[in-house]
Structure formats: C-alpha cells, structure tokens
Amino acid sequence: MRCPLTPALSPSEGERENRSPVAGGSRANGCSKRDGWWNSGACKKPIEEIRIFRSLFPLPLGGGEGQGEGELTRLPKNPRMSEFTRSTKSASRHPRRLTVDEYVAGVLAGNRAVLARAITLVESNSRLHEAQAQEVLNRLLPHTGKAKRVGITGVPGVGKSTFIETFGCYLVERGHKLAVLTIDPTSARSGGSILGDKTRMEKLCVSPNAFIRPSPSGDNLVGVARRTRETMLLCEAAGFDTILVESVGVGQSEITLHSMVDVFVLLLLPGAGDELQGIKKGIIEMADLVLINKADGDNRMRAERARADQDAALHYLQPATPGWKTEVALVSGLTGDGVPDVWERIEKFYAALEPKGFIAKRRQQQALEWLGDLIHDELRRRFDHDPRVTMKLPELKEALLRGEMTVVRAAKVLLDAHGATDSENSDTKETP
Numbered sequence: 121m122r123c124p125l126t127p128a129l130s131p132s133e134g135e136r137e138n139r140s141p142v143a144g145g146s147r148a149n150g151c152s153k154r155d156g157w158w159n160s161g162a163c164k165k166p167i168e169e170i171r172i173f174r175s176l177f178p179l180p181l182g183g184g185e186g187q188g189e190g191e192l193t194r195l196p197k198n199p200r201m202s203e204f205t206r207s208t209k210s211a212s213r214h215p216r217r218l219t220v221d222e223y224v225a226g227v228l229a230g231n232r233a234v235l236a237r238a239i240t241l242v243e244s245n246s247r248l249h250e251a252q253a254q255e256v257l258n259r260l261l262p263h264t265g266k267a268k269r270v271g272i273t274g275v276p277g278v279g280k281s282t283f284i285e286t287f288g289c290y291l292v293e294r295g296h297k298l299a300v301l302t303i304d305p306t307s308a309r310s311g312g313s314i315l316g317d318k319t320r321m322e323k324l325c326v327s328p329n330a331f332i333r334p335s336p337s338g339d340n341l342v343g344v345a346r347r348t349r350e351t352m353l354l355c356e357a358a359g360f361d362t363i364l365v366e367s368v369g370v371g372q373s374e375i376t377l378h379s380m381v382d383v384f385v386l387l388l389l390p391g392a393g394d395e396l397q398g399i400k401k402g403i404i405e406m407a408d409l410v411l412i413n414k415a416d417g418d419n420r421m422r423a424e425r426a427r428a429d430q431d432a433a434l435h436y437l438q439p440a441t442p443g444w445k446t447e448v449a450l451v452s453g454l455t456g457d458g459v460p461d462v463w464e465r466i467e468k469f470y471a472a473l474e475p476k477g478f479i480a481k482r483r484q485q486q487a488l489e490w491l492g493d494l495i496h497d498e499l500r501r502r503f504d505h506d507p508r509v510t511m512k513l514p515e516l517k518e519a520l521l522r523g524e525m526t527v528v529r530a531a532k533v534l535l536d537a538h539g540a541t542d543s544e545n546s547d548t549k550e551t552p
Contacts, residue, residue: 223256228263230359232331239333242350257350260357265483267299267356270466271377273367273403274387279413280366281320283387283453288324290459291362299355300324300332301348302366331360349380349490378406379489382479383469384440385409385462388430390422404433406440409465415450416457423450441482443473508537 218226218237226234242253274280284300291298302318318325318332325332333351352363367377378384386407404410410430415423430448439446447465451458473479503509512534519525 220252220255220259223252224259227256227260227354227358235331235354235358236333238354239335239351242354243335243347253350257353260353264353264356267352267360268362268383268466268470269352269365269381270363270383270385271365271367271381272385272387273377274413275389276368278387278389279453280387283411283413283451284364284366285321285324286453286456287459287462288321288330288364289327290456290463292324292327292329294463296329296362297360298324298327298330299352299358299360299363300330300366301351301355301363302332302334303348303368304334304336331355331358352380378440379486382482383408383466385411385466387411387413388426390414390419390426404430405437407446408440408444408469409462410434410446410448411451411458411462412448413451413453416452416455441469441473441478443476443478444469503534503538506538508540509534512537 215237218234223234223238223241227238238256241249241256244250244253272280272284281302284302288298288300300321318334321332324330333355335348335351348365352365355363365377365381384406386403386409388410390412412423412426412430427448427450434446434448437446449458449461449465451462453459470479516525516530516533520527520530
C-alpha cells in the first residue's frame with residue numbers, strides 16, 4: 121500500500137506500478153489499473169489527504185527540467201544557510217567560552233548564568249580548564265568569606281531535601297540570599313547521577329533570592345563533591361550570605377563535610393536508637409546541632425523520646441565545638457514546626473563564637489586540611505598515570521591472583537617504581 125503522503129502518480133506511472141499477478145489485473149484493494157485506480161473509491165481518501173497535507177504544509181514547486189508545474193520536488197540534501205543562520209546555530213550548540221574577566225565580572229554582578237558556568241568550569245576534570253578556573257578563583261578570593269556556611273547531613277530518607285526547602289523558604293522570606301549546594305550520589309557501576317534533589321524544592325527553586333546547584337559526588341566516598349569548597353567560594357563572591365551544603369548522607373563515616381562548614385547540622389529520624397546507639401554513631405561527635413526531623417502527627421511522641429535519648433548520649437561526648445554545647449531539637453520539614461527555632465540557634469552559634477575569632481580560626485584550619493587533600497589527590501593522580509606503574513601493574517595483578525606475591529609486596533614494588541621516576545626527574549632538572 122502506498123503511503124498517504126506520497127504524491128499521486130501519473131496514469132502511465134500508475135499502470136507500470138500496478139503490474140500485479142492478481143487475476144484480472146486488479147490490486148488486492150479493488151483498484152483496477154484499467155478502471156483508473158487513482159480515481160476509484162478506495163483511493164480517493166488517500167488522495168484527499170495528500171491535498172489537505174499540501175495546503176497545510178506547502179512545499180517548493182517544480183519547474184525544472186522534467187518537472188511540471190505543481191509537482192513536488194525534493195529539497196536539497198544540504199541547503200545553503202545564510203551566514204547569520206550558520207553562526208546562530210553554531211553559537212547555540214557551542215556557547216562561546218568566557219574569558220577570566222567575564223567570569224569575574226559576571227559572578228560579582230550576581231549573574232546566575234555566569235555563576236553556573238563558573239561552577240561547571242571549576243568542577244571540570246579537564247587539565248585545560250584548571251588554569252583558568254584557578255585564575256578566576258584567585259581573582260574572586262578577596263570577595264569571599266562573608267557568608268554563613270551550614271552543613272546538613274543525615275541518613276538517606278531522613279528528609280534533608282524537604283527540610284532544606286522549608287528552611288530555605290523561611291530564610292528567603294527574612295531577606296537572606298541563599299545558595300543551596302546539594303550532593304547527589306554517583307553510581308559505582310554506570311558513573312552517572314540523577315541530580316534530582318532540586319525537583320523536591322519546587323517552591324525554593326523559583327525564588328529570585330535562592331540558587332540551587334546539584335552536583336555529583338563522583339568517586340568521592342565522603343559524601344561531598346570534589347569541588348564543593350570552590351563552589352562555596354564562587355557563591356560567596358556572587359553575594360549569597362547563607363550557604364547550605366546538603367551531603368549524600370552515607371552514615372557514620374561522613375565527617376568531611378565538617379571540615380568545610382562553620383555549623384554542622386545532623387538530622388535524625390524518630391526511633392533511630394537509644395542513647396547507646398547514639399554514642400556508637402561517630403558522626404554525632406561532629407554535630408553542632410542535632411535535629412529530630414519528621415516530628416509531626418503520630419511521630420511526635422516517638423520524636424520526643426528520640427530527643428531524650430540523643431540528649432542523654434551527648435552527655436558522654438565532648439562538644440564538637442569548644443565553647444558551644446550541642447543541642448537537640450525537634451523539627452518538621454513538612455509542616456515547618458521548629459524551623460524558626462533552628463535559625464535562632466544557628467545565629468546564637470555565630471554570636472557566641474564569631475567575636476572570639478573561633479570562626480576565622482576554624483576556617484584557617486580547614487584551609488590547611490584542604491591543602492592536604494589536594495596534595496593527596498594530585499599525588500594519586502600522578503601515581504595512576506605513571507608509565508612505569510601502568511607497565512608493572514598487570515604483571516603484579518597476575519602474580520597476586522596466582523598467590524605468588526603478597527599485596528604489601530606488590531604495593532611496595534609499584535611505589536618504588538613511581539619513586540624512581542620522581543628521582544630521575546629531579547636529577548634531570550638539576551643537571552646543568
């Protein structure tokens with residue numbers, strides 16, 4: 121059967137195409153070539169559809185050699201585009217790369233599009249982008265350090281995103297400029313991330329004074345993205361006075377977030393365990409504020425018991441921050457109960473410790489820890505890309521699988537190979 125959108129054929133073409141072994145020269149649909157099948161009742165409907173289609177979507181007419189007027193012609197495979205059209209399409213597919221001055225000016229002006237591109241530049245793993253990203257950060261560094269940095273963590277399902285939206289809307293209504301950095305877990309198999317935390321903050325994401333940036337955790341196993349610190353500096357330079365960092369929420373081992381924020385807030389669920397279980401959770405030792413979330417409805421009584429258990433557990437632990445007593449409070453991210461009290465406690469934290477210089481001292485210590493982390497990451501990268509290491513690695517793996525060598529011995533061989541490369545490089549540089 122012919123497609124309804126195919127132009128009607130001339131009688132001679134129709135007769136040629138209608139050569140069929142069907143008896144009497146008739147098609148299976150009853151259209152005879154002798155009776156003029158293109159005018160038969162079975163074929164009038166497709167022809168009418170073609171006429172309607174032509175009237176709605178006119179195509180170029182013929183007129184060239186072998187084409188009569190009104191006949192359809194094929195469009196060129198690659199029609200010539202004007203210079204403007206070509207440049208517009210090229211710009212939409214490949215946005216122009218910004219200069220360092222444009223990045224700096226856009227971030228300082230609070231341009232969200234430029235801020236987002238600057239964060240993407242900083243998060244890039246390309247060595248080509250690293251130099252430009254560091255130059256942008258160095259230029260913006262004098263404009264950073266004025267925001268309140270609050271880290272929020274908790275086990276998956278505790279309601280971090282719901283609480284952050286309610287808490288963020290409360291801050292925005294009070295006139296604050298809020299930046300929310302959410303960290304989404306990366307799949308160990310596919311290497312991808314959903315980055316769906318922003319979809320749970322429907323009200324907050326439309327606020328002009330709020331900026332939400334989801335980022336993948338990558339191969340970082342400590343609950344935060346590799347470039348979260350740099351992203352915080354960019355948001356501070358853009359004029360945001362409060363920064364909330366939501367971590368993946370991987371449990372007791374998640375303590376790195378504490379090394380990059382001023383206030384560390386831990387969210388717990390009602391019925392999360394008694395006081396002994398609270399002592400066993402190492403992450404509680406890092407918390408400046410413990411919140412029992414979902415303290416509403418039927419959970420209210422369980423939340424009260426959970427607060428009493430966690431409060432008792434804190435008596436056996438040293439304070440996370442000298443000069444500040446960690447408190448336990450009830451909150452509901454769904455109804456908003458207790459949200460104003462959370463912000464009041466955070467402001468008390470800054471009022472008690474900032475005049476004593478503790479906040480500045482903590483950030484200095486965090487910068488030193490950041491330095492150590494960067495050195496560790498760079499040494500690991502150089503080790504993984506060392507030709508001598510990659511050459512010996514397959515052989516050592518086979519020896520391990522055959523049981524001919526211990527893991528400690530194999531690691532020492534690889535480290536010695538990498539160390540020999542570094543010593544050779546240093547000797548080459550010292551040779552006149």
